[in-house]
Amino acid sequence: MYQLLKQVFDVGIRTEPPPPPEESLRVLTQRLENEILRLFNGALAIRQVDAGSCNGCELEIHALNNPYYNLEGLGIKFVASPRHADMLLVTGPVARNMEVALKRTWEATPDPKLVVALGECGCDGGMFGESYASRGRVANVIPVDVAVPGCPPTPAAIMQGILTAISAKPAATHD
Amino acid sequence: MAFEGLQLPMLPLHGASPAWHARVETAQLPQVCRAVRDQGGRLTALWGADNRDQAGGFSLHLILANGDGALWLTCRLDARNPAYPDLSQWFSSADRQQRAIHDLLGIQVEHSTAFVDRRPWLSHGAWSGSEFPLRRDASLENTSPPGTDNYAFVPVEGEGVHEIPVGPVHAGIIEPGHFRFSVVGEKVLRLEERLGYTHKGIAKRFSALTLKEGARLAGRISGDSTVAYAWAYAMAVEAMTGTTPPPRALWLRALYLERERIANHLGDLGALGNDGGLAFGLAQFMRLKEDVLRLNARVAGHRYLMDAIVPGGVMRDIDRAALDQLAAQCDALEPEVRTLREIYDDHAGLQDRFMTCGILTAATARRLGVVGFAARASGEAMDARRSPGLAPYDLLDVRVSTARSGDVAGRVAVRFGEVFESLRLIRAIVERIAPGRECMELPVPPAGAPGLGWIEGWRGEIFVALEAGENGRIRQAHAHDPSWQNWPALEHAVIGNIVPDFPVINKSFNLSYSGQDL
Numbered sequence: 084m085y086q087l088l089k090q091v092f093d094v095g096i097r098t099e100p101p102p103p104p105e106e107s108l109r110v111l112t113q114r115l116e117n118e119i120l121r122l123f124n125g126a127l128a129i130r131q132v133d134a135g136s137c138n139g140c141e142l143e144i145h146a147l148n149n150p151y152y153n154l155e156g157l158g159i160k161f162v163a164s165p166r167h168a169d170m171l172l173v174t175g176p177v178a179r180n181m182e183v184a185l186k187r188t189w190e191a192t193p194d195p196k197l198v199v200a201l202g203e204c205g206c207d208g209g210m211f212g213e214s215y216a217s218r219g220r221v222a223n224v225i226p227v228d229v230a231v232p233g234c235p236p237t238p239a240a241i242m243q244g245i246l247t248a249i250s251a252k253p254a255a256t257h258d
Numbered sequence: 259m260a261f262e263g264l265q266l267p268m269l270p271l272h273g274a275s276p277a278w279h280a281r282v283e284t285a286q287l288p289q290v291c292r293a294v295r296d297q298g299g300r301l302t303a304l305w306g307a308d309n310r311d312q313a314g315g316f317s318l319h320l321i322l323a324n325g326d327g328a329l330w331l332t333c334r335l336d337a338r339n340p341a342y343p344d345l346s347q348w349f350s351s352a353d354r355q356q357r358a359i360h361d362l363l364g365i366q367v368e369h370s371t372a373f374v375d376r377r378p379w380l381s382h383g384a385w386s387g388s389e390f391p392l393r394r395d396a397s398l399e400n401t402s403p404p405g406t407d408n409y410a411f412v413p414v415e416g417e418g419v420h421e422i423p424v425g426p427v428h429a430g431i432i433e434p435g436h437f438r439f440s441v442v443g444e445k446v447l448r449l450e451e452r453l454g455y456t457h458k459g460i461a462k463r464f465s466a467l468t469l470k471e472g473a474r475l476a477g478r479i480s481g482d483s484t485v486a487y488a489w490a491y492a493m494a495v496e497a498m499t500g501t502t503p504p505p506r507a508l509w510l511r512a513l514y515l516e517r518e519r520i521a522n523h524l525g526d527l528g529a530l531g532n533d534g535g536l537a538f539g540l541a542q543f544m545r546l547k548e549d550v551l552r553l554n555a556r557v558a559g560h561r562y563l564m565d566a567i568v569p570g571g572v573m574r575d576i577d578r579a580a581l582d583q584l585a586a587q588c589d590a591l592e593p594e595v596r597t598l599r600e601i602y603d604d605h606a607g608l609q610d611r612f613m614t615c616g617i618l619t620a621a622t623a624r625r626l627g628v629v630g631f632a633a634r635a636s637g638e639a640m641d642a643r644r645s646p647g648l649a650p651y652d653l654l655d656v657r658v659s660t661a662r663s664g665d666v667a668g669r670v671a672v673r674f675g676e677v678f679e680s681l682r683l684i685r686a687i688v689e690r691i692a693p694g695r696e697c698m699e700l701p702v703p704p705a706g707a708p709g710l711g712w713i714e715g716w717r718g719e720i721f722v723a724l725e726a727g728e729n730g731r732i733r734q735a736h737a738h739d740p741s742w743q744n745w746p747a748l749e750h751a752v753i754g755n756i757v758p759d760f761p762v763i764n765k766s767f768n769l770s771y772s773g774q775d776l
Contacts, residue, residue, distance in 0.1 A: 086597065090538075138433055138482055138771070141433065144431050179382075180380075210478050
C-alpha cells in the first residue's frame, strides 16, 4: 500500500487544459436551446457506438480518460446504456451488419440527443467507402451534429468535437 | 527442409520468412492436412477466391505453418460445384473460416457423415443469401435493409439454466460482437460468440486498389495492429517483386513493431487492473501508454504509427537525436513498469481476481491452434520472431516469455515479460541500426505473382497473402488475424467461471473484432 500511495504522490496531477470548441466541426447548426445547454453546464453522458471501425478511434477514445486528458474531470462520462446518454459518439463506416444496432441505439437515446461522428470513416466512409458491406459515413444512417476528421482523430480533437457539440450557437447566428 | 514427407512439388516463395507454395487436388487435402498436423504444424489462414474469369474455377487457399516456415496451398475447385473436405477434422480453427468462405463465395464443405457447422458467419442477412459478394459476377444490387436474422445459437437446457445475451453494442468502449452466455446462477456453462458485425468488405476493397494504395488499407484492418499489418503487407509486396528492403528500413520496422507491442500491453495491463477493481492501475498504465504514443507522433508523425511502413521500406527516416529519445524513453519506462508490476504482484485483491481465473489449458490451446501471447501463457513457446525468424530479429536473439498456468495471471505475467523484452529490443535496435536508405522503389510485379507476409504482431501471428494483378494492381488479397484461432479459446477459458469474471478474462486475451470480421 505504501508503494501505491508513493506512486500516486510521485506522479502527481498531469491533466492538461481542454481545447476550445471549434465551429468548423459542425455538420448541423446547434439544435439545442441555450437554456438546455446552460442546464447541461458542460456535464454530459456519452454512449459510444462502434459501428464498424478498425478500433483505431476506440483507442483514442480510451485515451480521453487517461490522466492527461481526464475527460471525466470535466463532468463528461461514458455510460453503459443509450437510455442514460445525452450523446452518441459513433465511429467507423457503418457496417451493414451494424446498421440495425446503430439505429436501435439511436432510437433508445432520449431526446434531446446529440450525435458526434468520429474519424475519416465516420465523416465520409474513409478507406472503406460504400459497398455491399458498408453504408459509409455515419450521417447516411442517423443525423449527425458534429463530425471530427482524422485517422484516428487525436484525443484533443475528439474532446474538441464533444465540447463543440455542447457549446452555444455562435453569436452571429443567434436570434 | 520443412514439410518433409508431403511429396508435393513445392515452389520456394521469395521473401523474408521461409515459405513455399504448392498446388494440390482436393483429394490430396486429407493426407496433407493429417501429415502436417501430426508433425506439429497448424492451419492459420483459410480463404477462397473466384478465378472463373481466368477459366480457373474457384480456388481454396490454406496457409499451414510450423517452426520451420509456412506452406501456402492452392486447391482448384470446380466452377459449377465448388466443394472441399471439412478441414476442421484436422484443424479446429478451420470451422469459422469455412463458414466465412461460404458466406463470401458460396464454396461449400463437402457432404460429410460427421457434424459440419453450416450456420452463416459473416453474413447477417444484410445482403441476399443467394448473392456471394466475392464472386466476380456478383451484382449486389438487391442489398435490402437488413432485418433480424434469427441466428441459431446452441441452446443449453436443464433446470435453472438461463441465457444472457450481450451485444453487439457493448457496455464499454469496445468493438461490437454478440456473446450468448448460458448460466446457472452466476456460473457460466457455455459461451457462444457471434461475430462478423464489423464486416466491411475489405477483401473486395483490396481488389479495387493498386499495390501502393493497398498499404493504407492494410494499416486499417485492425487499428491496434496497424504496424504488424502494414509490415506483413509490405513483406508480401516485396516478396512478389523479388526485392529485399534496405537494412535500415527493416531495423525501423522492428522498432515500430516493438513500440506497438509495448503500447498495447501497457493499455491492457491498465485495463486488467481496472477490471480487477484497481482503478489506480488504469490511470498509471494509460499515462505510460500516452507517453509512448506522444513520442511516436513526434518521431514518426503518427501516434499509432499508421502508414509509417510502406512497401519498399518506411515512409520517413529517423535521425540520431530521435533514436536517442526513443532509447531514453525505454530507460524511463522500465523502472516505472517494474514498480507497477510489484504493486500488481503485491495486491492481494487483484491477484485473487487474476489467479485460476479463465484457465486455457495447454492441451486445449494446442487443439484449437491458439497463437500469440495467449499460447505462450499456456506453455507454448511459439513466436515467429524467433522461429522461423525474420530479419532483423535474427540478429537480436529474441527471448520468448512464457507461463504455464494459462490463467489471467499467466497472460498478465507474459505481457509484463514482453514489455521488458521489447524495451530491451528497442535499445538494441537503436544501438545497432544500420545507416543507409530507408526506402526503395519497387518494380511492378508480373500479373499472377504471389507474395506472403508473416509478422508476429502483439496479439499473435498475422499473415497477408497477395496475388498481383495487371499493371501493379491487386488481384486478390487476404489478411489473416490471429483472433480467428484465439476467439474459440475464449469460449473455453470462461467455462465454469462466474459472469462477473468475464470482462477480466476477455481483456486478458483482448481479441480483435475488426481484424477477423474483415
